[in-house]
Amino acid sequence: MTGSDAPKRVRIAALLTGLIAPAGLLLLLDGLLELHWWSTPHAARLTTLFENLRTERGLGPPLLLRGRGGALELIVLGGICLVSLVLAPLVRKGRLWARTWALVLGIGTAVLGVVAIGADASDPSDVDGYFRTLTDFALADRIPPMKALLYPSWYMWLEDSAQGLQVLVSIAAVVALGYASIWHADYFVSKKAETATQDEWGATIGRIRAKRAGAENPDWRG
Numbered sequence: 001m002t003g004s005d006a007p008k009r010v011r012i013a014a015l016l017t018g019l020i021a022p023a024g025l026l027l028l029l030d031g032l033l034e035l036h037w038w039s040t041p042h043a044a045r046l047t048t049l050f051e052n053l054r055t056e057r058g059l060g061p062p063l064l065l066r067g068r069g070g071a072l073e074l075i076v077l078g079g080i081c082l083v084s085l086v087l088a089p090l091v092r093k094g095r096l097w098a099r100t101w102a103l104v105l106g107i108g109t110a111v112l113g114v115v116a117i118g119a120d121a122s123d124p125s126d127v128d129g130y131f132r133t134l135t136d137f138a139l140a141d142r143i144p145p146m147k148a149l150l151y152p153s154w155y156m157w158l159e160d161s162a163q164g165l166q167v168l169v170s171i172a173a174v175v176a177l178g179y180a181s182i183w184h185a186d187y188f189v190s191k192k193a194e195t196a197t198q199d200e201w202g203a204t205i206g207r208i209r210a211k212r213a214g215a216e217n218p219d220w221r222g
Contacts, residue, residue: 006092007184013176017102018088019169020109024081026162030155031074037151038068046149049142057137062130073116074159081109081166084173091177096188103177110170117163 006014037043050061083105090098127150131143181188 006094007180007187009176009180009183010094010187011092013099013102013173013180014088014092016169016173016176017084017091017106020081020084020106020166020173021088023162023166023169024078024084024109026078026158027074027081027166028078030159030162031071031078033155033158034071034074034151035068037155038071042149042151046146049146049149053134053139053142057139059130059133059137062127074162077109077112077116077166078162080105081170094187094189099177099181099188103174103181106170106174106177110167110174113163113167113170117167 047061053059054061084102087098087102087105091102131146134140134142
């Protein structure tokens with residue numbers, strides 16, 4: 001199978017599987033940007049200000065400034081999503097193992113993405129909430145220096161967009177793969193089974209040729 005004659009549902013499933021990669025690439029780029037920001041003097045200075053407030057008032061840093069660990073999580077998840085670039089064309093060709101691993105990839109990345117988004121949403125300690133707490137503690141004068149050191153606001157917009165896109169595409173790919181598996185179960189075969197079918201077909205062609213050669217030349221003993 002070359003994939004050119006793939007059923008429509010299989011083509012859609014392969015396309016959506018491949019789209020997991022661009023979403024993962026956005027996550028990876030966002031993680032790299034955050035990792036780079038944490039290596040700047042601004043990040044070091046901001047970390048010092050947070051630690052001073054933790055010592056003085058017991059206020060921990062906001063969740064969204066989760067440090068290098070959070071950036072590395074985005075990079076790893078984004079890298080995992082890029083595997084779909086390899087799986088998508090093989091799903092289109094009807095490889096059974098590729099379909100299985102594409103389902104595992106889609107379900108796994110969707111779950112990881114939902115967990116990450118849920119963790120951020122369930123914790124009220126975001127940057128804005130942190131600044132409101134400082135205001136309540138009569139520490140509003142500490143806010144301007146911190147804002148001047150924060151990474152650009154579009155960093156978080158990029159992260160939220162990339163995470164949302166990755167989860168949506170992963171779920172869509174899983175649903176499409178499920179439909180393709182149900183409606184075109186006979187299209188997906190293992191490499192071993194496909195090779196066996198080709199060998200059987202080749203043997204059949206060989207027998208037909210042998211019979212024709214024998215009919216044309218009675219003395220042929222091939």
